[in-house]
Amino acid sequence: MxxxxxxxxxxxxxxxxxxxxxxxxxxxxxxxxxxESDLGATMVNDRTLGRRITITGRVLDGTxxxxxxxxxxxxxxxxxxxxxxxxxxxxxxxxxxxxxxxAATDGETGEYRFETIKPGRVPFRDGRLMAPHISLWIVAxxxxxxxxxxxxxxxxxxxxxxxPVLARIEHRVRVPTLIAAADxxxxxxxxHLQGEKETVFFDI
Amino acid sequence: xxxxxxxxxxxxxxxxxxxxxxxxxLTPGYKTSVLRSPQKALLSxxxxxxxxxxxxxxxxxxxxxxxxxxxxxxKPGESAIGERIIVxxxxxxERARPVARAxxxxxxxxxxxxxxxxxxxxxxxxxxxFGGCGRTITDADGHYAFRTVKPGPYPxxxxxxxxxxxxxxxSVFGHGFAQRLITQMYFEGDPMIWxxxxxxxxxxxxAIEQLVAALDWGNTIPMDARAYKFDIVLRGRRSTLFENxxxxx
Ligand SMILES: [Fe+2]
Numbered sequence: 001m002x003x004x005x006x007x008x009x010x011x012x013x014x015x016x017x018x019x020x021x022x023x024x025x026x027x028x029x030x031x032x033x034x035x036e037s038d039l040g041a042t043m044v045n046d047r048t049l050g051r052r053i054t055i056t057g058r059v060l061d062g063t064x065x066x067x068x069x070x071x072x073x074x075x076x077x078x079x080x081x082x083x084x085x086x087x088x089x090x091x092x093x094x095x096x097x098x099x100x101x102x103a104a105t106d107g108e109t110g111e112y113r114f115e116t117i118k119p120g121r122v123p124f125r126d127g128r129l130m131a132p133h134i135s136l137w138i139v140a141x142x143x144x145x146x147x148x149x150x151x152x153x154x155x156x157x158x159x160x161x162x163x164p165v166l167a168r169i170e171h172r173v174r175v176p177t178l179i180a181a182a183d184x185x186x187x188x189x190x191x192h193l194q195g196e197k198e199t200v201f202f203d204i
Numbered sequence: 205x206x207x208x209x210x211x212x213x214x215x216x217x218x219x220x221x222x223x224x225x226x227x228x229x230l231t232p233g234y235k236t237s238v239l240r241s242p243q244k245a246l247l248s249x250x251x252x253x254x255x256x257x258x259x260x261x262x263x264x265x266x267x268x269x270x271x272x273x274x275x276x277x278x279k280p281g282e283s284a285i286g287e288r289i290i291v292x293x294x295x296x297x298e299r300a301r302p303v304a305r306a307x308x309x310x311x312x313x314x315x316x317x318x319x320x321x322x323x324x325x326x327x328x329x330x331x332x333x334f335g336g337c338g339r340t341i342t343d344a345d346g347h348y349a350f351r352t353v354k355p356g357p358y359p360x361x362x363x364x365x366x367x368x369x370x371x372x373x374x375s376v377f378g379h380g381f382a383q384r385l386i387t388q389m390y391f392e393g394d395p396m397i398w399x400x401x402x403x404x405x406x407x408x409x410x411a412i413e414q415l416v417a418a419l420d421w422g423n424t425i426p427m428d429a430r431a432y433k434f435d436i437v438l439r440g441r442r443s444t445l446f447e448n449x450x451x452x453x
Contacts, residue, residue, distance in 0.1 A: 006299075006300060007298050007299060007300070007440065008296060008297075008298050008299075008300050008437045008440075009222065009225055009298070009410075009411065009414065009437060010221065010222065010225065010226075010298055010385070010437050010438060010439050011385065011387050011414060011415065011436050011437045011438070012225060012226050012227065012387065012406045012408075012411040012412070012414065012415060013226045013227060013385060013386060013387055014227070014373075014386065014387045014388040014402060014403075014405075014406075014415070015234070015237075015386075015402060015405075016373070016375075016386045017373060017402075018321070018323055018324075019311065019319045019321045019323075019324065019373075020311070020373070020386075021321065022311040022319060022320060022321055022335075022336050022337050023309050023310060023311025023336075023337050023373055023375055024309055024311075024375055026335065026337045029321055029322070030320075030322065031277070031320060031335045031336070031337060033277070034267075034269075034270075034276050034277055034335050034337055035267065035270070035337075035339075036267075039261075039265070039309075061239040061240050062238075062239040062240070063239060065239075067240070069323070073384070075254070075257075075258060075259065075381040076254075077254070083253065083254075083257040084259065085257035085258055085259065085260060085379070086213040086260055086379065087213045087214060087215050087256055087257045087258070087379060087380065088253070088257050089213070089215060090253075098259060099259065100258075100259035107322075107323075122252070122253050122254060123252075123253065124252055125250060125251075125252055130252065130254070133254070135254050135255065135381055137381065137384050139386055140240065141236050141240075142234070142236030142237045142238075142239070142240035142241075143229070143237070143240055143241070144226070144227035144228065144229060144231060144234070144237060144241075144405050145223075145226045145227060145229070146384060146385070146386060147242065148382070150254075165247075165249060165252075168247065168249075169247060174244075193239070193240050193241070193242055194239065194240075194241070194242060194243050195243075198242055198243060198244050199242075200244075200247050201242050201244075201246050201247070202246055202247050202248070202249050203220075203221065203223070203246040203247065203248045203249065204218075204249050204251060204255045204382045
């Protein structure tokens with residue numbers, strides 16, 4: 001016998017299912033009057049610091065068909081590289097930027113869209129700077145445990161080249177799956193759940 | 205409410221996730237997972253500041269009826285039809301510590317097993333007084349509670365005759381983006397739990413039992429509502445013992 005550690009087990013995940021919108025974006029799916037607005041629908045206001053960008057894309061299944069019932073949340077630093085979180089001890093983030101967004105993919109086209117700002121750089125565990133990036137979490141019917149990945153920016157080649165996380169991707173041919181292409185004022189980022197172009201997902 | 209502002213924020217990285225406890229991505233018994241599950245190995249990443257931070261929500265986002273699904277969509281003076289229940293419990297982390305200020309969002313079918321959603325085709329009727337969504341934030345001890353009607357079971361297209369047991373969907377925010385979790389709560393004594401292909405995606409029976417809420421007779425309100433107790437566990441954080449502080453700390 002040894003002393004018990006007394007740890008609990010994390011509650012097991014279950015799929016978000018086809019009706020995730022009822023819980024997380026009720027106004028989006030026509031349930032109005034319960035909440036004033038859907039959480040995470042707005043990340044910026046007119047005083048938010050930084051360059052305004054849009055991020056659009058789709059989530060594609062193993063046949064290349066876009067998911068029309070997926071939900072994506074993003075989390076990112078502000079323009080100065082600070083997170084709007086109590087666990088951020090390096091400084092105070094821009095109070096006019098939440099850093100967190102939530103969007104459902106469109107029921108007809110499968111497109112998602114975020115209006116946000118370009119994040120600043122934040123340090124890796126050893127202090128080296130990571131390239132600007134956005135963390136994503138993807139849930140949907142048929143996804144049993146939310147998928148984590150990152151979006152990096154196609155116009156940050158130098159920073160991406162020294163990013164310690166991208167550097168850990170053994171099959172270099174897969175690195176582009178994490179890089180959003182610049183497209184006017186925005187970036188385009190498709191997420192491939194399977195296949196040749198399968199996005200690199202993280203165990204974080 | 206206890207003032208949390210003088211509590212030191214937690215900044216340790218999270219315990220690695222036990223992926224043998226969670227359902228795997230590919231679970232052919234749940235057909236939709238076949239084309240939606242990644243096939244390549246995940247890239248393991250010990251938490252950086254991007255993963256150990258996360259949004260935290262204030263009570264100011266909550267409306268008075270957000271935790272009352274019996275009334276939050278009902279016409280004035282009316283209420284949703286069904287068995288009145290209270291669902292309550294605590295949000296804890298793997299170190300058994302309460303998670304204060306966790307945002308919980310929940311959604312469910314009505315008492316007849318019908319969702320208010322345009323993609324829903326089950327022939328059971330909508331309840332004009334039931335929307336099906338609610339939310340709340342845990343207090344300083346990790347407690348939460350809400351009022352609703354017990355959802356009905358419903359059939360779904362998977363196998364020819366597959367039915368979901370009565371369940372409530374839960375979305376949970378802890379304090380770090382890597383803690384984000386969606387799960388489902390089931391009800392004690394429901395024989396349909398063990399027939400469900402979505403439940404069966406979870407390999408370990410003990411992990412399933414952890415998602416079954418117990419009828420809580422002690423907290424049942426006489427002549428009003430029965431209570432079910434459902435605790436939720438989020439990932440724990442390592443102590444920052446002997447870890448190098450990150451640059452700029
Ligand atoms: Fe459901």
